Amino acid sequence: MLASLFVIIIVPIGLLGVRVMGFSPTTQTYTALETIAANLCWIPPLVGWLNEKYR
Numbered sequence: 001m002l003a004s005l006f007v008i009i010i011v012p013i014g015l016l017g018v019r020v021m022g023f024s025p026t027t028q029t030y031t032a033l034e035t036i037a038a039n040l041c042w043i044p045p046l047v048g049w050l051n052e053k054y055r
Contacts, residue, residue, distance in 0.1 A: 003046075003048075007043055007044065011040055012038075015034065015037060
């Protein structure tokens with residue numbers, strides 16, 4: 001549940017902060033990195049899997 005909260009709240013704030021500091025995706029590589037950072041839907045399942053595995 002906390003991982004989902006991280007994805008929903010922290011990621012947009014982080015991306016906004018990076019944009020405010022001057023990051024601009026001017027190349028395809030930078031655009032890909034920004035897309036990977038924004039698409040963190042894999043974090044909640046990973047946290048759940050790790051929780052079950054190491055419990």
